Amino acid sequence: MKSTTNKIREIRKAKGLSQQQLADLVGTSNQQISFLENGERQLNLDWIERLSKVLGASVSEIIGEKEFTAQRISQTEIHPVTIPVASSTQATPRDFPLMGYAQAVDADSIPTALEKRPIKLLERPPQFFGVDDGFAVIVAGAAMSPRFENKDLLYINPRLMAAVDDDVLIEMNDGGIALRRIMAIDANGVTLRQYQPKKDTKFLKTQYRRLMRVVMVARE
Secondary structure (H helix, E strand, O other): OOOOOOOHHHHHHHOOOOHHHHHHHHOOOHHHHHHHHOOOOOOOHHHHHHHHHHHOOOHHHHOOOOOOOOOOOOHHHOOOOOOOOOOOOOOOOOOEEEEEEEEOOOOOOOOOEOOOOOOEEEOOOHHHOOOOOOEEEEEEOOOOOOOOOOOOEEEEEOOOOOOOOOEEEEEEOOOEEEEEEEEEEEOOEEEEEEEOOEEEEEEEHHHEEEEEEEEEEEOO
């Protein structure tokens, strides 16, 4: 059931921010901001803390327990917290590496690894200026449909901390890469979900190297 009792949209508009501007400030995508505002993504403590810091609002104001007193952000204050945005006069270089495929298949093993060299160089998105280790991958398979479809282009920022409800690439100890969504994190590891068929799998910390956050998706 959707819950839209939070005041994210109201506070964002009071601050004079678009969804994309708020996404840049938080270090996520405008799609994720839309999910949060519409109650389609769980507003957990991590999201509340990130939004509270960027919007200058209390936890009570964000979750709707307290009335928000608007104080508009000037346009000169709008800049990403984690990812610096290029200026309007800065040329967009074609140096963003496409590193292969992210498996979105129903399989117990994860055989596909990132390429050692880029298979193609793409235009660098503004959100990735200054992020030297960012990269893109192509979705292979339909296990994450309808959230992500086969051949979607995903942009990955390995620097951002992954939290519950984030979409991530999990990199296994043998180098295998898979696309999943975080459902739970504890001291022993992480529980990840695929959608087709719906299945949650627990991965121990001893099984994987890292979790890398998906921050943008491009779809034909």
